[in-house]
Amino acid sequence: MTAPTQQPQPDSALIERIVDGDENALSTLYDRYSGMLFAMLVRILKDTHAAEEVLQDLFLQLWRNGAQFDASRGSVAAWLLVIGRNRAISRLRSRSYRESAASAEGFSVDAIPSPGNLEDQASRMQLAERVRAAMAALSPEQRETVEMAYFEGMTQSEIAARTGSPLGTVKTRARTALQNLKQHFGG
């Protein structure tokens, strides 16, 4: 007597199905990660319509180039976040996509250091709560520095100019903030 299992299908299996031309697999991956990606894109672009365009293009790229992604080596969620962020930042700052730092197009991205399995919605929600709590624990200056870099694509010297702080101070704030997050989540 076995009850129905509710384990989500692994991302790697969905990628294999996408490579075989299975639209339903793309649909499942979209349902799984579109909310997480869209939240980040809206935060970066501050424009719902633009965020939706980037979101759709991102999954279309996954459909077209799924074969190039080695799901056994890297994380689909992290890859989508890295590529999605780069595209949004490029659009925000009118930079060409090629110029954006660390585009990750050509290689995989390691899994996000999450305590749970991100293929599961409850784990994604728990992780979001933990990240928000960890960010709230930073000093306002540290948080501002990291958010300017991550969500606005600003370099350290741009952040220094915007905040009127010395470059060394900006570097220290970013370093401390990232170290705190690293300690919080391991990895």
Place this chain on the structure above:
Amino acid sequence: MDRHINSEDLDFYALGAIEGEEKQELEAHLRACNACTRELEAAQGRVALLAFAAPSATPSPAVKEGLMRRVRQERAQQMPRPVPSVRRSGWWTPALAAAAVIFAVIASWLWARDQAEVRQIHSLEAQLTAARERSIGILTAQQATGEILGEPETLHVALAQQPDGPPGRAGVLYNPRSGAVVYAGQLPKAPADKSYQLWLVPASGAPLSLGVFSAEEQTTFLTARVPAGLAAKAFAVTVEPKGGEPQPTGPKVLVGAGAT
């Protein structure tokens, strides 16, 4: 830069916060160093955590619809195209070859467009059929509920999920006088090779099947009619091989007691 890049600088680089000469040096090293490239991949994953700090937001359903439409269009365009055969005879000219190519492209485009439209029509027809069947199911359940809800002898049975079973809940209305049964319940979608089956367990005798479903939708409605005057001891939902069984064989996932 001969030494390996420290993880702090890789984090800054993954964040996109490094610029100028420092960035160029770092990138030159990354191109030549597999170990640091691997470390950068780990840094990318770490920095990606920050995305979760963004406030929640939900894209419009139109985004997914547009995506799936574009995917279907691309698939249609990738279908094998007819290749024109060109006779290499004396009267062959570049103009004729160009005309043949243009003709082939137009023909394949028209063919692909027709195929895409046919697929869209089939998909819409399937969706309409499913929606119509679902609407009829809900309407029938509503009508049956209206008929028996106010009757004094109608039983209201709550079906509870079972230990080690999937999460779920359901309710059954049963009128022994008329034999009408209405079920409304929520369960996760059944595995591909299984079905859920609703049973009435009479006070005496074998269980009666009231219907088979797969819980494709968030809420499932079923209506059934059993012989009038039947005393119900319990109602249960079991997991059975796809299509159901004459008698329950699988685990109970929802159970509720009827009249005692």
